[in-house]
Amino acid sequence: xxxxxxxxxxxxxxxxxxxxxxxxxxxxxxxxxxxxxxxxxxxxxxxxxxxxxxxxxxxxxxxxxxxxxxxxxxxxxxxxxxxxxxxxxxxxxxxxxxxxxxxxxxxxxxxxxxxxxxxxxxxxxxxxxxxxxxxxxxxxxxxxxxxxxxxxxxxxxxxxxxxxxxxxxxxxxxxxx
Numbered sequence: 355x356x357x358x359x360x361x362x363x364x365x366x367x368x369x370x371x372x373x374x375x376x377x378x379x380x381x382x383x384x385x386x387x388x389x390x391x392x393x394x395x396x397x398x399x400x401x402x403x404x405x406x407x408x409x410x411x412x413x414x415x416x417x418x419x420x421x422x423x424x425x426x427x428x429x430x431x432x433x434x435x436x437x438x439x440x441x442x443x444x445x446x447x448x449x450x451x452x453x454x455x456x457x458x459x460x461x462x463x464x465x466x467x468x469x470x471x472x473x474x475x476x477x478x479x480x481x482x483x484x485x486x487x488x489x490x491x492x493x494x495x496x497x498x499x500x501x502x503x504x505x506x507x508x509x510x511x512x513x514x515x516x517x518x519x520x521x522x523x524x525x526x527x528x529x530x531x
Contacts (some may be wrong), residue, residue, distance in 0.1 A: 377432030387441040390434040394424065394446050404453065411454050411461040418464025421447045 374380055384390045398404060407420060424446065425439035447463075454461045 378430050380432055382429075382432055382434045382438070384434045385438065387434075387438050390428070390438045391442040391445055393433065394428070394442065395449060398446070398449060398453075407450060408454060408457060408459055411450075411459055414462070416462035416464035417447055417450050417454070420450060 384393065398407070410420060411417065421443055425443055428434055429436055429439055451461070451463060
């Protein structure tokens with residue numbers, strides 16, 4: 355099935371249609387979080403659906419993104435509200451993670467720390483340690499490592515605080531000549 359890229363709504367089109375025309379604009383079918391959770395767990399019990407989810411996990415999609423997608427689609431269909439999806443999200447996430455662990459599938463949870471941030475912290479620590487042991491003398495750290503600010507002495511701090519006040523213009527803003 356080919357998708358025509360010109361068959362999309364134009365900006366502002368939603369403002370011209372009748373209100374309450376979309377499923378998510380009406381009251382949700384389920385307002386109880388326990389009922390919504392049971393509905394999602396029943397849906398996830400379907401073999402074909404769970405096979406698709408496990409394939410996505412193997413392809414590198416994290417569990418948090420999958421959970422968010424499942425719950426957002428239910429909100430769009432008008433099944434439950436956003437606050438219910440926020441309430442049941444941890445349980446759905448755990449169910450998918452436990453199923454993947456039981457099937458011995460390697461997956462990402464979606465809560466792993468950013469690897470680049472870890473690398474930056476590690477470079478900063480190594481540079482500091484090398485300076486402490488005297489291996490590096492006076493070299494500036496590389497551009498992606500933040501330099502540590504040297505603490506100011508009290509005299510320097512007071513000089514900064516007691517600097518002379520600037521003279522205010524006597525005639526006004528537009529009187530420059």
